[in-house]
Amino acid sequence: MTLLLTNIKELLQVRDQDVLKVSGSGMKILPTIKNAWLLIENDTIADFGSMDNLPELHPDKTIDAAGKIVLPTWCDSHTHLVYAGNREQEFADRINGLSYEEIARRGGGILNSAKTLQNTSENDLYTQSAQRLEEIMKMGTGAVEIKSGYGLTEDAELKMLRVIKKLKQNYDLPIKSTFLGAHAIPQEFKAEPKLYLDLVIEEILPEVARQNLAEYIDIFCEEGYFTVQDTNRLLKAAAKFGLKPKIHVNQFNAIGGIKAGVENNALSVDHLEVLTEEDIKVLQGSETMPVALPSCSLFLSIPYTPARDLLDAGLPLALATDYNPGSTPSGNMNLVVSLACIKMKMLPEEAINAATINAAYAMELSKTHGSITRGKKANFMVTKPIPSYTYLPYSFGSNNIEQVYINGKSII
Ligand SMILES: N=CN[C@@H](CCC(=O)O)C(=O)O
Numbered sequence: 001m002t003l004l005l006t007n008i009k010e011l012l013q014v015r016d017q018d019v020l021k022v023s024g025s026g027m028k029i030l031p032t033i034k035n036a037w038l039l040i041e042n043d044t045i046a047d048f049g050s051m052d053n054l055p056e057l058h059p060d061k062t063i064d065a066a067g068k069i070v071l072p073t074w075c076d077s078h079t080h081l082v083y084a085g086n087r088e089q090e091f092a093d094r095i096n097g098l099s100y101e102e103i104a105r106r107g108g109g110i111l112n113s114a115k116t117l118q119n120t121s122e123n124d125l126y127t128q129s130a131q132r133l134e135e136i137m138k139m140g141t142g143a144v145e146i147k148s149g150y151g152l153t154e155d156a157e158l159k160m161l162r163v164i165k166k167l168k169q170n171y172d173l174p175i176k177s178t179f180l181g182a183h184a185i186p187q188e189f190k191a192e193p194k195l196y197l198d199l200v201i202e203e204i205l206p207e208v209a210r211q212n213l214a215e216y217i218d219i220f221c222e223e224g225y226f227t228v229q230d231t232n233r234l235l236k237a238a239a240k241f242g243l244k245p246k247i248h249v250n251q252f253n254a255i256g257g258i259k260a261g262v263e264n265n266a267l268s269v270d271h272l273e274v275l276t277e278e279d280i281k282v283l284q285g286s287e288t289m290p291v292a293l294p295s296c297s298l299f300l301s302i303p304y305t306p307a308r309d310l311l312d313a314g315l316p317l318a319l320a321t322d323y324n325p326g327s328t329p330s331g332n333m334n335l336v337v338s339l340a341c342i343k344m345k346m347l348p349e350e351a352i353n354a355a356t357i358n359a360a361y362a363m364e365l366s367k368t369h370g371s372i373t374r375g376k377k378a379n380f381m382v383t384k385p386i387p388s389y390t391y392l393p394y395s396f397g398s399n400n401i402e403q404v405y406i407n408g409k410s411i412i
């Protein structure tokens with residue numbers, strides 16, 4: 001099956017195969033072709049170019065994309081979209097003055113979601129999660145990472161990871177699975193938190209690895225959750241099973257989690273709402289991708305990741321949603337890209353790079369996804385007729401996505 005798109009107003013993120021991430025001032029550059037064509041063969045990007053040099057082709061189907069922009073689908077490298085129920089009562093509690101941390105200390109927050117998930121059947125959990133996955137695909141997400149971490153018992157963590165595995169089997173987009181057993185300390189371990197980490201490291205992790213249920217390891221390295229020492233211990237244990245770290249650090253406090261991540265070869269360090277100069281130095285010279293989650297900052301009214309400090313230090317940055325029931329009940333990457341521009345002072349070019357090629361890097365997918373590159377998977381989207389790509393982040397809250405293709409097939 002061959003598909004040809006013609007008269008594309010602008011084809012974005014056109015890259016050579018060897019570009020796996022962009023950093024610092026390089027993020028300001030978004031290579032495009034105006035008035036372009038794009039040829040898809042089966043599930044692969046076969047060729048593209050300017051309409052001035054359209055070769056004679058005989059595709060099975062041709063789409064006239066006049067007035068429309070074509071770009072790679074968003075890559076969302078940080079989500080918790082497998083969860084049960086919602087936490088809108090805590091949302092109301094926060095409006096009434098309680099903080100996110102206070103709610104968590106009272107047994108709400110992650111523990112609230114864990115209780116609900118433990119009492120939800122695997123089938124029901126799958127149905128709820130599949131609905132969220134379909135919702136984000138329709139908004140343009142074409143690759144996603146999903147974490148466990150709302151189980152907090154061996155049974156419930158494995159249940160979450162099996163649901164992620166089933167999503168992988170039933171949907172065409174790449175899904176990466178992360179084991180986040182160390183997300184919070186369950187109530188019954190509050191007096192002796194070390195015993196919970198022992199359980200995660202000695203019992204749950206080996207079982208997750210034995211059943212081959214995760215590619216990555218995660219931990220919430222934060223005051224009141226897990227220490228830097230805990231983080232080092234878990235990441236070293238996970239490395240023995242080949243699980244690379246993608247970790248929650250610096251959401252509320254800078255306690256040294258970034259250093260621990262980099263020293264343990266983290267693929268990414270995520271959140272970074274609070275950053276020190278030392279953290280930035282540690283990231284320089286590393287291969288670790290910093291990941292910002294601006295819709296979490298919006299929802300919790302906490303600081304935004306200081307993107308300009310990272311980029312001015314020559315570092316790369318990726319953007320993700322953090323889709324979860326507590327801090328970010330939204331999986332909309334279009335909103336994330338808008339917030340990055342509006343609140344983090346990222347240029348549209350920087351935000352689009354951060355949500356495509358760099359986000360693919362944060363899931364080890366940038367050899368196959370994240371750009372319009374010959375030989376990469378045909379995961380791309382077509383906008384409605386819009387005046388320019390800057391209009392995407394500018395028109396925040398609007399849905400500008402008309403069609404989404406995964407492996408060359410239209411899903412809407
Ligand atoms: N901060 C840790 N974990 C999630 C939120 C978890 C929750 O509130 O349910 C996050 O990334 O924001």
Ligand SMILES: [Zn+2]
Nearest residue numbers: 078080248322
């Ligand atoms: Zn998260």
